[in-house]
Amino acid sequence: MALESQVLNLNKGLVNFTHEVEKAGGENISVCYQCGTCTGGCPMGRRNALRTRKIMRMTALGLKDELLKSDEIWYCSTCYTCTDRCPRHVKPTDVIIALRNMATRQHIVPKNFLATAGFIYQTGHGVPNNDANRALRKKLGLTAEPPTTHMYPEYIPGVQKILEATGLMAIKAAVEGGKK
Numbered sequence: 581m582a583l584e585s586q587v588l589n590l591n592k593g594l595v596n597f598t599h600e601v602e603k604a605g606g607e608n609i610s611v612c613y614q615c616g617t618c619t620g621g622c623p624m625g626r627r628n629a630l631r632t633r634k635i636m637r638m639t640a641l642g643l644k645d646e647l648l649k650s651d652e653i654w655y656c657s658t659c660y661t662c663t664d665r666c667p668r669h670v671k672p673t674d675v676i677i678a679l680r681n682m683a684t685r686q687h688i689v690p691k692n693f694l695a696t697a698g699f700i701y702q703t704g705h706g707v708p709n710n711d712a713n714r715a716l717r718k719k720l721g722l723t724a725e726p727p728t729t730h731m732y733p734e735y736i737p738g739v740q741k742i743l744e745a746t747g748l749m750a751i752k753a754a755v756e757g758g759k760k
């Protein structure tokens with residue numbers, strides 16, 4: 581293939597990826613002017629390697645493989661501070677969520693996220709209640725279990741149906757070799 585058509589195909593792929601992220605909720609990515617407000621206000625970036633501005637730039641440049649394989653997209657706590665503050669309404673949080681969804685569909689997902697999905701599947705909570713919490717709750721005059729699926733476990737099958745409908749449990753089983 582001639583070099584020119586290779587370059588054209590490559591550019592097409594990069595643009596398609598950026599559009600894919602935009603369609604998945606990461607709209608306005610192309611108007612990011614790299615001011616750094618997102619990185620400056622990011623509470624997670626103070627503690628780990630997450631650099632939100634860099635992720636926005638890489639997305640606008642269409643660097644799909646690098647982004648989907650990056651640990652960085654999993655360091656975000658989805659607090660939405662960057663989205664609230666972005667002067668260009670880029671919605672960096674939704675860009676990161678879109679990237680995570682794309683990575684997950686390719687089975688690139690950290691094991692601890694899958695473990696959390698497993699807890700939600702089994703109990704309805706990413707962090708289930710435990711004896712220490714129950715004792716503390718009682719001390720505060722609360723019921724040992726919160727009024728969630730812990731108190732109403734009959735709603736857990738509904739949570740399981742939702743998780744199964746998203747395809748996440750099948751991905752988890754495939755990545756972990758059959759374990760739910």
Ligand code: SF4
Pocket residue numbers: 611612613614615616617618619632633636665666667668669670671672
């Ligand atoms: S705050 Fe908005 S415009 Fe500024 S770098 Fe971040 S995403 Fe881009």
Ligand code: SF4
Pocket residue numbers: 618621622623624625632655656657658659660661662663672673676
């Ligand atoms: S949503 Fe994520 S990237 Fe944005 S400020 Fe919060 S932790 Fe940082």
